Amino acid sequence: MQIASDAPATFRSSADRPGAMALLVTAVREALSRQRLIRYLVRAEIKKKGTDTVLGNVWWVLDPLVSLSVYVFVFGTVFARNQQDFAVFLIAAMIPFKWFTGTLSDAVSSVTANGSLIKQIQFPKIVLPLVVNGSGLMNLLVGFGVLLGFVIVLYPAHLSTMLLLFPVIAIIQGVMMLGFSFFLAAATVFYRDVGIVIGHLLRLLFYVAPILWSFEAAGGRGSLIRNAVGDEFFTILRYNPVAVLLETFRTITYGVPLPDGGWRHATLADLEWVGLGAVLLMSIAILVLGTIFFKRLEPQFAKVL
Amino acid sequence: MSQGITDAPSAPLVDPDTDQSITDVEPVAIARPIDETAPPALAVRELGVQYNLRFGKNTRMRTSFRNALRREQSDRTFWALRNATFTVHRGESVGVIGPNGAGKSTLLLVLAGIITPSEGVVEVNGHISTLLSLQAGFDQDLSGLDNIALAGALMGIPHDTMQRITPDVIEFADLGKFIDAPLKTYSSGMRARLGFSIATAVDPDILLLDEVLQTGDEVFREKSRQRIISVLQAAKAVVLVTHDMTWVTEFCTRALLIEDGRVALDGAPEEVVRVHREHSQARRAARREAIDRMRRGEIAIDAADLRRLEEPKGRGSRRSAE
Numbered sequence: 001m002q003i004a005s006d007a008p009a010t011f012r013s014s015a016d017r018p019g020a021m022a023l024l025v026t027a028v029r030e031a032l033s034r035q036r037l038i039r040y041l042v043r044a045e046i047k048k049k050g051t052d053t054v055l056g057n058v059w060w061v062l063d064p065l066v067s068l069s070v071y072v073f074v075f076g077t078v079f080a081r082n083q084q085d086f087a088v089f090l091i092a093a094m095i096p097f098k099w100f101t102g103t104l105s106d107a108v109s110s111v112t113a114n115g116s117l118i119k120q121i122q123f124p125k126i127v128l129p130l131v132v133n134g135s136g137l138m139n140l141l142v143g144f145g146v147l148l149g150f151v152i153v154l155y156p157a158h159l160s161t162m163l164l165l166f167p168v169i170a171i172i173q174g175v176m177m178l179g180f181s182f183f184l185a186a187a188t189v190f191y192r193d194v195g196i197v198i199g200h201l202l203r204l205l206f207y208v209a210p211i212l213w214s215f216e217a218a219g220g221r222g223s224l225i226r227n228a229v230g231d232e233f234f235t236i237l238r239y240n241p242v243a244v245l246l247e248t249f250r251t252i253t254y255g256v257p258l259p260d261g262g263w264r265h266a267t268l269a270d271l272e273w274v275g276l277g278a279v280l281l282m283s284i285a286i287l288v289l290g291t292i293f294f295k296r297l298e299p300q301f302a303k304v305l
Numbered sequence: 306m307s308q309g310i311t312d313a314p315s316a317p318l319v320d321p322d323t324d325q326s327i328t329d330v331e332p333v334a335i336a337r338p339i340d341e342t343a344p345p346a347l348a349v350r351e352l353g354v355q356y357n358l359r360f361g362k363n364t365r366m367r368t369s370f371r372n373a374l375r376r377e378q379s380d381r382t383f384w385a386l387r388n389a390t391f392t393v394h395r396g397e398s399v400g401v402i403g404p405n406g407a408g409k410s411t412l413l414l415v416l417a418g419i420i421t422p423s424e425g426v427v428e429v430n431g432h433i434s435t436l437l438s439l440q441a442g443f444d445q446d447l448s449g450l451d452n453i454a455l456a457g458a459l460m461g462i463p464h465d466t467m468q469r470i471t472p473d474v475i476e477f478a479d480l481g482k483f484i485d486a487p488l489k490t491y492s493s494g495m496r497a498r499l500g501f502s503i504a505t506a507v508d509p510d511i512l513l514l515d516e517v518l519q520t521g522d523e524v525f526r527e528k529s530r531q532r533i534i535s536v537l538q539a540a541k542a543v544v545l546v547t548h549d550m551t552w553v554t555e556f557c558t559r560a561l562l563i564e565d566g567r568v569a570l571d572g573a574p575e576e577v578v579r580v581h582r583e584h585s586q587a588r589r590a591a592r593r594e595a596i597d598r599m600r601r602g603e604i605a606i607d608a609a610d611l612r613r614l615e616e617p618k619g620r621g622s623r624r625s626a627e
Contacts, residue, residue, distance in 0.1 A: 010431065012426060013422060014422055034461065117444075122433070122435070
């Protein structure tokens, strides 16, 4: 009796180095053939989060709620913002941003944290960053649920059909995050510094990306920043791909913030289609290069860890 | 279980490198249908594995740059294994023996596909089951039951198959109520039992085992003996790294002696074990002699000599000794 398996029954390993295209094809094939493993690991990840806590899986909903409340209190009340419905303004960008930072900081250690696994059994290491992105996606779904409930219950005026675009924008961001994840996960194996640097970069991003402020509105905060950093640097901030995504998320959730602190419902014409298209192309490029980078370094993982 | 093979003395024979008490046992005859015409389960040709000492577990930018600036290349790479050529057919069980740090574990890692060769080729025909360092376990926070499922998922075994064999695994591992407790609460013996149980339950074509048979109590050792025999009788290939010479002479059809990253000898288990013992005794004598001369002050030693005299304790310590 032979037990069937997703893993290949025969393999040949040699010192030959496959080309970029071959690496890409292998990566896609591995990811597709090991979907069960990925699903299993994502479930295990979720299960672990619930253990050793009194409230268990309630934390999935409570966690984003509490952290959003803190941000709304600190930046909406303590630093008194005159933006109307600031809570919606903030969490519309905050939820996708949390998704971005949470997933990337987990992705950094996705390979190194599984060193003992990698040294015990042969499996496609590409599943590790994929798992992190998978459970990150679960976090986003919960976050989106919280966002939706929040808007429906407290700020129903902001609801619009534009919110249907949420998955589309999320896919673009997801592709970008996956690409970054491959780069970071593989690089950290060789240089542990990557994790430290990324931690600081993500914190910096929180302030230079339009989360607490927006480019166009909020009582001229955008122009305050422009004056502070200068026109050239402001342009860089403006074309930061994460900024483009976060602004879009805000536009479809909150609406368009107006300079006087008010807001209006957005239309399709308010979206930066060219910017989004460019970000999508860039994200695909990052994903392709990240995959090749990861696969190129993968044979060294077991030796270095 | 009092008949036949189980009558073999259970007192383990120990590696001559590490201990002295050695007794001989009657080898047990096992039906081993070896098919020499079929493609071999494992074919290894001119295999070499090179470690680069530049990158260690905690490589930082600074050390890496510093090393990049240095020229002496030879200091920073070493061959854990070189020019290894051999084949393993179905029905064969090959014992891999040799002194600590000779490259035995590295060999198993390459056969398992966990590390890729730096030169040469490894061809594997058939599903491999490898739970190499069982002490580590898979996921410390998950229960034993979840770890069984995780192992199945990692090996790519379908869910329903895993569900079918899980009761067997649990029964064989004999963990009682611990099966639902997180792995971090397990004793090392329990981990070893669970690991061995999983590795053999999945019905692999090729079973790779590293030092697993030393752990566990007498009862479990006996059970694992039975398991391995049934694996062998099912005409599967087994490669096992061990310091327990009983296993080699009792259950192996062949043995490889690995010394200094090379296959020093490939042949009948009794012969290979004999040569290994001779070499070990010679090494020990040389070491004792050197230490005695040092004590008498006949030779001056420096730190480097001392390091050389100390027995290498496996790849890990050698790498960090840089």
